[in-house]
Amino acid sequence: MDNARILIIDDDPNLRKTLADILRVKGYETLAAGDGGEGFALLRQHAVSLVLIDLGLPDIPGLDVLDRVKADYPATEAIILTGNATLDSAIEATNRGAFSYLVKPYAIEQLMLHIRRAIEKQQAQEQLEYQANHDGLTGLPNRNLLADRVRQALLYARRNQRQVAVLFVDLDHFKFINDTLGHDKGDRLLKIVAARLTDCVRSDDTVARQGGDDFVIVIADLAAAEDAGQVARKIQDAVSRPLTIDEHELEISCSVGISIYPKDGEDAQSLLKNADVAMYRAKDQGRNNFQFFTNELNDRAVARMTMEKHLRRALERGEFLLHYQPQVDLNSGRISGMESLIRWQSPELGFIPPASFIPLAEETGLIVPIGEWVLRASCAQNRKWQDAGFPPLVMAVNLSPRQFRQEGLAGTVARILEETGLAAHYLELEIIESLVMHDVECATVILKKLKELGVQLTMDDFGTGYSSLSYLKRFPFDKMKIDQSFVRDITSDPGSAAISRAIIAMAHSMNLRVIAEGIETKGQLGYLRSHGCDDMQGYYFSRPVPPPEFEQMLRDRRRLELPEESGGLPERTLLLLDDEAGVIAALQRMLENEDYHILAAGSAAEGFELLATSRVGVIVADHRMPGMCGTEFLCRVKELYPDIVRMLLSGHADMNCLTDAINCGAIFKFLIKPWNDDLLRENVRDAFRFYERQGEG
Numbered sequence: 001m002d003n004a005r006i007l008i009i010d011d012d013p014n015l016r017k018t019l020a021d022i023l024r025v026k027g028y029e030t031l032a033a034g035d036g037g038e039g040f041a042l043l044r045q046h047a048v049s050l051v052l053i054d055l056g057l058p059d060i061p062g063l064d065v066l067d068r069v070k071a072d073y074p075a076t077e078a079i080i081l082t083g084n085a086t087l088d089s090a091i092e093a094t095n096r097g098a099f100s101y102l103v104k105p106y107a108i109e110q111l112m113l114h115i116r117r118a119i120e121k122q123q124a125q126e127q128l129e130y131q132a133n134h135d136g137l138t139g140l141p142n143r144n145l146l147a148d149r150v151r152q153a154l155l156y157a158r159r160n161q162r163q164v165a166v167l168f169v170d171l172d173h174f175k176f177i178n179d180t181l182g183h184d185k186g187d188r189l190l191k192i193v194a195a196r197l198t199d200c201v202r203s204d205d206t207v208a209r210q211g212g213d214d215f216v217i218v219i220a221d222l223a224a225a226e227d228a229g230q231v232a233r234k235i236q237d238a239v240s241r242p243l244t245i246d247e248h249e250l251e252i253s254c255s256v257g258i259s260i261y262p263k264d265g266e267d268a269q270s271l272l273k274n275a276d277v278a279m280y281r282a283k284d285q286g287r288n289n290f291q292f293f294t295n296e297l298n299d300r301a302v303a304r305m306t307m308e309k310h311l312r313r314a315l316e317r318g319e320f321l322l323h324y325q326p327q328v329d330l331n332s333g334r335i336s337g338m339e340s341l342i343r344w345q346s347p348e349l350g351f352i353p354p355a356s357f358i359p360l361a362e363e364t365g366l367i368v369p370i371g372e373w374v375l376r377a378s379c380a381q382n383r384k385w386q387d388a389g390f391p392p393l394v395m396a397v398n399l400s401p402r403q404f405r406q407e408g409l410a411g412t413v414a415r416i417l418e419e420t421g422l423a424a425h426y427l428e429l430e431i432i433e434s435l436v437m438h439d440v441e442c443a444t445v446i447l448k449k450l451k452e453l454g455v456q457l458t459m460d461d462f463g464t465g466y467s468s469l470s471y472l473k474r475f476p477f478d479k480m481k482i483d484q485s486f487v488r489d490i491t492s493d494p495g496s497a498a499i500s501r502a503i504i505a506m507a508h509s510m511n512l513r514v515i516a517e518g519i520e521t522k523g524q525l526g527y528l529r530s531h532g533c534d535d536m537q538g539y540y541f542s543r544p545v546p547p548p549e550f551e552q553m554l555r556d557r558r559r560l561e562l563p564e565e566s567g568g569l570p571e572r573t574l575l576l577l578d579d580e581a582g583v584i585a586a587l588q589r590m591l592e593n594e595d596y597h598i599l600a601a602g603s604a605a606e607g608f609e610l611l612a613t614s615r616v617g618v619i620v621a622d623h624r625m626p627g628m629c630g631t632e633f634l635c636r637v638k639e640l641y642p643d644i645v646r647m648l649l650s651g652h653a654d655m656n657c658l659t660d661a662i663n664c665g666a667i668f669k670f671l672i673k674p675w676n677d678d679l680l681r682e683n684v685r686d687a688f689r690f691y692e693r694q695g696e697g
């Protein structure tokens, strides 16, 4: 310390003056007091590093002075000066916290030595204190000091009816940069960010580093809560300015969560926690944005914490069960396998679907032991059914991303197969597409290891993860599972239908089987089957069921009824679509003697369902219908089933709709209500002739 300040408390004015002069010459700032009272007055006004206390003071005993100095100014050191007579009390003084004592008369060199040591000791302490309160890398206040600063800001705000903002700043994808560029460069990036953050705020605000890539900013004396949003924006701009570290040009963004005193919390701890909750929300929202804390966020965070608490104990308390959903071969209609799906029956929280707890299990790492339990229980169950004499089936088990990347996964699988005695080819592992595409190199290695065990591999939820064909070829998958989001509206949405057809074609070109999941209707089944899908899974055949019910299905040899492929001459099938039952009836009557196989639908949805299950040649559709209009229906049919001949029947010669229909090329003929029977019969006949000619050509 360059200008350490020393206070001399001695009632001998000569001694005081001499001492003060010497110390000043030696470079110390000095203060002098003739008694204890005067000494304390000076201590209140000045920061003092060291006090020299004479034991024999006129007003307060020297030892009491020492006690008070140590109590009120713990960082200040004290050296006791004493006459011979009071040597005992001098020794007592060191026991009470004095740095040392000197017996008068003392040599000046001796005094200087003591002073230097006392001050050096103090400097070391200050150094320690600095280290305890600051982050070693960036020099910013750390957690300790941050808590202090928040408390100070709150004290001030409370007294002056002001607000305080706490901003939690987390860098986006910092881990990735750290992993790819190395920790050294990661550290340099953190320093740059620290400096930029500091530039964004006023000097009485605090920028602290919480650890890792987490920073906290405390804005004291805030007039309006919205001002915190402006600071957040400023922070985002500052952080995202491009930067260079060696030869690397980098751009980084950050996610910011904001909590405000007094609205979001009364104390440092809750404000920090709530800013953190809001920051997670910002991450959820796709990163690179800021979010204010809200009560709704709080409720969600509390619910999450509650669930986590129970989830941690669920495995040991045996709260998980497995349900099995059959998979059916679309050639034979027989059950060909099953998927095991976890269920959580919590005594405290009730039934919780996997979509609600698997992500949390994944985040907390609990998925690893849970997943291992699923694997073991599923393999054991499969083996049990085989031992009971049922035809052997393949058991599909889902692997989560964390499990997939877990060190030694292949070893675990091998061990479980061995323990349960299940042959490897009766185990199938489902891996979601987005997971393997995330890190292709790494995924390839893991998949190969699994494949070497002899298990089957399925790419789950296919179509959602932007796979590129060239990568797909490198992965040793056996099967692809079309995601249910495409199956859901496959019969009515040309986009979903086109993707599904493309997946089937692509998978077959690579000799992979294709299974579609989430099949709920005959139409979805019909469409997929007619386009060559190999297997199905979905409520249409069965929901996931507990083991006894699954066993019953096996015992009953339950099968999926598949419509016969119609042999012989193709029938002329006509679909009539109108929301008015009277119109349908009239049309049916009029076409009675024409030898058509007539299907009738009251809505577009029904129409799509029928198209997917029968081979329709001609459609006559009404234009005005609730839900989807006839024009839109026919436009979609054009994409889904380009061969079907489409006619629109409309009561209103609505020019716009006519133009639309013709422009999108969806209409073979446009018919007007009320119709002329003969003309309409002739038009339908024409349409079938056209349809049949297409078929020949």
Ligand code: C2E
Pocket: 325, 340, 341, 342, 353, 354, 355, 358, 371, 374, 398, 399, 400, 430, 460, 461, 484, 517, 518, 519, 520, 537, 538, 539, 540, 544
């Ligand atoms: P997933 O692997 O895609 O499983 C298929 C989901 O679709 C299951 O939901 C199943 O019940 C549901 N499903 C099957 N057929 C139909 C249908 O016709 N219609 C509809 N709407 N849904 C159908 P569930 O059991 O709720 O599981 C949801 C997800 O949770 C699974 O999606 C999977 O990602 C995950 N999961 C389930 N069990 C496990 C497990 O043991 N481990 C891991 N890591 N994830 C699991």
Ligand code: MG
Pocket: 339, 398, 430, 460
């Ligand atoms: Mg699955």
Ligand code: MG
Pocket: 460, 461, 483, 484, 517
């Ligand atoms: Mg799926």
